[in-house]
Amino acid sequence: MPIVIEKLTYTYQSGSVNAFTAIMDVSLTIHDGEFVGLIGHTGSGKSTLIQQLNGLMQPTSGKVLVDGFDMSDKKQRAKGRALVGMVFQYPDYQLFDETVYKDISFGPKNMKLAPDEIDRRVREAMRLVGLDFDEFAEKSPFELSGGEKRRTALAGIIAMYPKYLVLDEPMAGLDPAGRRAVLAMIDDFRKQLGCAVVMVSHSMDDIARSADKVIVLRDGAIFASGTPAEIFSRSDELYEMGLEPPFAARMASELKRHGFRLPGGIYTNEALADALAAYKGGDLNV
Amino acid sequence: MFKDITLGQYFPVDSVAHRLDPRTKLVLLILYIVAVFIVKDIWVFGFIIAFMLFMTAMSKVPLNYVLKAIKPMKLLLPLMFLLNLFMIKSGHILFSWKFITVTTGGLRQALFIVLRLIALVTGASLLTLTTTPVSLTEGLERLLSPLKAVKFPVHELAMMMTIALRFIPTLLEEADKIMKAQLARGADLESGNIFKKAKAMIPILIPLFVNSFRRAEELALAMESRCYHGGEGRTRLKVLKFHMRDLWAVLIFAALIAVVVILQNTFPIDRYAADLILGLLGKKQ
Ligand SMILES: Nc1ncnc2c1ncn2[C@@H]1O[C@H](COP(=O)(O)OP(=O)(O)O)[C@@H](O)[C@H]1O
Numbered sequence: 001m002p003i004v005i006e007k008l009t010y011t012y013q014s015g016s017v018n019a020f021t022a023i024m025d026v027s028l029t030i031h032d033g034e035f036v037g038l039i040g041h042t043g044s045g046k047s048t049l050i051q052q053l054n055g056l057m058q059p060t061s062g063k064v065l066v067d068g069f070d071m072s073d074k075k076q077r078a079k080g081r082a083l084v085g086m087v088f089q090y091p092d093y094q095l096f097d098e099t100v101y102k103d104i105s106f107g108p109k110n111m112k113l114a115p116d117e118i119d120r121r122v123r124e125a126m127r128l129v130g131l132d133f134d135e136f137a138e139k140s141p142f143e144l145s146g147g148e149k150r151r152t153a154l155a156g157i158i159a160m161y162p163k164y165l166v167l168d169e170p171m172a173g174l175d176p177a178g179r180r181a182v183l184a185m186i187d188d189f190r191k192q193l194g195c196a197v198v199m200v201s202h203s204m205d206d207i208a209r210s211a212d213k214v215i216v217l218r219d220g221a222i223f224a225s226g227t228p229a230e231i232f233s234r235s236d237e238l239y240e241m242g243l244e245p246p247f248a249a250r251m252a253s254e255l256k257r258h259g260f261r262l263p264g265g266i267y268t269n270e271a272l273a274d275a276l277a278a279y280k281g282g283d284l285n286v
Numbered sequence: 287m288f289k290d291i292t293l294g295q296y297f298p299v300d301s302v303a304h305r306l307d308p309r310t311k312l313v314l315l316i317l318y319i320v321a322v323f324i325v326k327d328i329w330v331f332g333f334i335i336a337f338m339l340f341m342t343a344m345s346k347v348p349l350n351y352v353l354k355a356i357k358p359m360k361l362l363l364p365l366m367f368l369l370n371l372f373m374i375k376s377g378h379i380l381f382s383w384k385f386i387t388v389t390t391g392g393l394r395q396a397l398f399i400v401l402r403l404i405a406l407v408t409g410a411s412l413l414t415l416t417t418t419p420v421s422l423t424e425g426l427e428r429l430l431s432p433l434k435a436v437k438f439p440v441h442e443l444a445m446m447m448t449i450a451l452r453f454i455p456t457l458l459e460e461a462d463k464i465m466k467a468q469l470a471r472g473a474d475l476e477s478g479n480i481f482k483k484a485k486a487m488i489p490i491l492i493p494l495f496v497n498s499f500r501r502a503e504e505l506a507l508a509m510e511s512r513c514y515h516g517g518e519g520r521t522r523l524k525v526l527k528f529h530m531r532d533l534w535a536v537l538i539f540a541a542l543i544a545v546v547v548i549l550q551n552t553f554p555i556d557r558y559a560a561d562l563i564l565g566l567l568g569k570k571q
Pocket residue numbers: 012013020022040041042043044045046047048049
């Protein structure tokens with residue numbers, strides 16, 4: 001069963017002079033096992049939208065159904081929330097326990113799992129995020145580097161085996177190697193756990209690589225939604241919105257402007273390279 | 287959860303009240319508090335309330351915004367009222383049933399406590415609503431500066447207050463974010479007895495403290511790297527200056543006190559009110 005969002009509107013400080021509608025009439029569906037990329041300029045409402053997915057905020061109007069559980073209903077919300085794992089942008093808001101091991105087991109413990117099941121899951125989560133058990137299990141989460149903290153925070157959610165994994169800009173502030181590692185990790189446990197992933201990111205290059213579906217938010221409303229090929233073929237529009245389309249998509253669009261006859265739907269470096277290789281032997285200056 | 291707190295909030299509009307010198311406004315608050323405390327007659331309190339409404343109108347802050355300050359006291363006020371109503375026994379008996387006795391003195395006292403608290407809180411919130419934290423602390427620093435002669439750390443105190451006021455919203459926002467992060471991990475903050483609830487707060491308090499300490503350290507570094515070394519020899523970009531309106535405001539508030547004193551000594555209606563109520567209830571003294 002999917003997550004269904006129907007005509008969702010959310011207003012901050014509703015009814016006061018500072019009322020601000022951050023999400024306006026958004027409808028979308030997230031299917032089982034799907035990888036959804038959510039992009040939009042800063043302040044477009046990405047964080048607000050994904051916090052509705054596990055009921056941390058409730059819609060001002062409209063509905064959020066997680067596998068049929070209505071997230072506006074207090075009793076159903078608890079059941080729905082158990083299915084959605086949420087990783088926030090800053091690990092500093094989450095880490096609190098004495099050791100990495102204890103911190104990761106916080107979620108599973110709240111799920112009232114058996115101790116040996118908790119142990120198994122913590123070990124597996126640490127392996128999946130690439131934290132060496134012997135080295136990190138007994139370390140304090142506060143003496144870790146930024147990247148290690150992020151891995152620990154991620155492991156804390158993965159250990160809960162969510163059916164839907166929601167990540168708010170998981171790669172912000174990481175170097176290219178760190179970004180690739182996190183992305184590989186997400187792909188990894190998507191395969192292992194079979195979970196759906198909703199990832200918020202500024203970098204479309206990251207999303208282009210793995211997403212099945214891309215949703216573009218603009219000022220709290222859905223600007224475009226579709227397959228990466230569909231979305232990134234509109235790279236000029238995205239660029240004007242202040243977003244950075246994938247490098248390959250922009251390059252392809254630029255080359256076409258110069259008269260290259262390239263096929264549509266190029267948004268990865270590989271596809272661009274293939275298309276250019278097809279010109280080999282042919283005349284490049286059409 | 288933390289959205290009700292309006293303490294120290296500034297309401298940005300342009301009005302006479304906003305343009306007054308912060309030192310003046312602090313003095314006005316003191317005069318106002320004096321007025322609130324010397325009132326002896328309930329009916330004269332009506333005059334204080336009218337004055338409060340007048341000040342609100344002058345400040346251009348919506349009345350419901352000023353009244354919001356009372357919201358955190360929604361438990362305290364009824365409690366104070368009832369305690370005073372039943373505990374104080376003076377004057378005439380209005381009502382008596384088993385061990386419960388209500389006297390005219392108790393009713394008076396109960397009304398006074400509630401009205402005074404409301405008047406004080408709304409007055410103080412009007413000050414913060416019309417004064418930015420920065421100018422408020424600057425006003426305080428300048429008002430207290432004579433104390434520097436006795437080595438009282440006036441500047442340091444003002445700086446600490448500025449920083450504290452500046453970080454209250456940040457801290458509340460952060461508490462909210464941390465709470466969400468832990469709720470998402472299945473933290474249960476609501477069920478259980480008080481000990482269980484206190485224990486459930488640990489995952490929220492620890493990140494909050496750790497982040498606050500880190501931020502304090504970063505702030506100290508940022509201040510030092512810009513050569514902050516306390517108040518000595520420090521000058522101001524904007525020097526506070528009194529205007530005619532400051533004089534007028536002080537005169538108006540002084541007049542308030544004078545009027546209160548004159549009214550309650552000339553027309554002590556309150557003293558006869560007890561007789562009046564008793565008469566209406568058809569009871570003898
Ligand atoms: N607590 C809040 N109160 C009022 N407005 C808010 C609050 N949080 C966010 N907003 C506003 O809602 C809009 C969307 O914010 P957010 O969802 O964080 O955007 P994004 O994650 O896409 O950068 C922004 O304009 C922001 O200013």
